[in-house]
Amino acid sequence: MAQGQMMQNISPLQTIETAEKWNKQSEIIDNNYMTLFTTALIHSIKASYALTTGQLDNVDIDQAIAFYKKAILNAPGMQIFLNSGLIYAYAIKSDLLARNNDDMSSIIKDVEFILEQSLNYPQILISEKRDLYLNIGSVYFVQLGEDYLDDKDITSQGKKLLEIYDQATNKLLDEPSVQLNIANVHLLLAQSQINDPQKVLEHLVLAKFSLDKVQKINAKNRQLLTSQLWLQSLTSHMNNDNFSGVEIQFEKTNNAYPNNTQLYYLWANHYYLKAQLTAVSYTHLRAHETDSYL
Numbered sequence: 060m061a062q063g064q065m066m067q068n069i070s071p072l073q074t075i076e077t078a079e080k081w082n083k084q085s086e087i088i089d090n091n092y093m094t095l096f097t098t099a100l101i102h103s104i105k106a107s108y109a110l111t112t113g114q115l116d117n118v119d120i121d122q123a124i125a126f127y128k129k130a131i132l133n134a135p136g137m138q139i140f141l142n143s144g145l146i147y148a149y150a151i152k153s154d155l156l157a158r159n160n161d162d163m164s165s166i167i168k169d170v171e172f173i174l175e176q177s178l179n180y181p182q183i184l185i186s187e188k189r190d191l192y193l194n195i196g197s198v199y200f201v202q203l204g205e206d207y208l209d210d211k212d213i214t215s216q217g218k219k220l221l222e223i224y225d226q227a228t229n230k231l232l233d234e235p236s237v238q239l240n241i242a243n244v245h246l247l248l249a250q251s252q253i254n255d256p257q258k259v260l261e262h263l264v265l266a267k268f269s270l271d272k273v274q275k276i277n278a279k280n281r282q283l284l285t286s287q288l289w290l291q292s293l294t295s296h297m298n299n300d301n302f303s304g305v306e307i308q309f310e311k312t313n314n315a316y317p318n319n320t321q322l323y324y325l326w327a328n329h330y331y332l333k334a335q336l337t338a339v340s341y342t343h344l345r346a347h348e349t350d351s352y353l
Contacts, residue, residue: 106120239280
């Protein structure tokens with residue numbers, strides 16, 4: 060089961076409380092791998108939600124990882140299914156480490172070992188492979204973002220990540236989670252190459268293509284909304300117009316779904332790009348004025 064995309068901006072806490080209540084009843088009856096898996100999943104959802112609201116003292120994710128490992132020990136025959144969830148839990152852990160400016164290299168080693176172990180399983184299904192690639196892609200995307208912030212060239216890494224997501228793609232059915240992740244990689248690559256208009260345009264076209272697929276499947280997807288805002292922001296930068304229109308959309312989205320750290324980051328990023336473009340325009344204007352005096 061792919062767990063790479065959780066519903067964004069909607070508090071799951073009340074539902075989680077009900078799930079925990081019935082899961083505890085299950086523990087009393089039979090503490091089997093499904094109960095352990097459910098406990099791990101509950102902690103993963105809580106940890107994911109905590110991150111969207113900016114909580115960095117996140118303890119749930121370590122509990123999720125521990126319960127996934129315990130479930131695997133109790134049911135080695137279900138290891139591929141459980142490994143996919145474990146990798147997704149590590150993706151949340153890597154995001155947490157990145158936000159705390161902590162090293163995530165050990166996470167990369169762990170998930171790559173789990174992936175290799177899983178892919179070598181003789182009876183692995185195609186759908187299970189797709190889930191594994193999708194979830195490890197979430198880990199690599201965090202690393203890609205970190206390298207971008209460290210001012211590294213992420214072109215090669217981004218291409219490799221797109222190849223991983225291609226392996227997670229169902230050729231017979233468009234899946235929103237995969238298409239959203241593909242779009243976000245293109246958007247990050249577009250931003251990293253912002254001074255090369257041709258490459259930026261290529262990535263924006265491909266990002267829009269994936270987002271349009273998601274729009275047709277699930278127009279209410281919260282992650283879709285933030286990715287579309289990112290696309291609009293970069294497009295306004297490239298066209299040097301409609302900044303106010305994008306800013307109004309940020310305001311509306313924040314009013315509807317407040318306290319979302321991803322939205323705040325993209326909002327700040329939008330103004331950074333706008334300021335950057337304004338600074339360049341001002342420099343060109345001053346240079347032109349100087350030439351006219353000579």
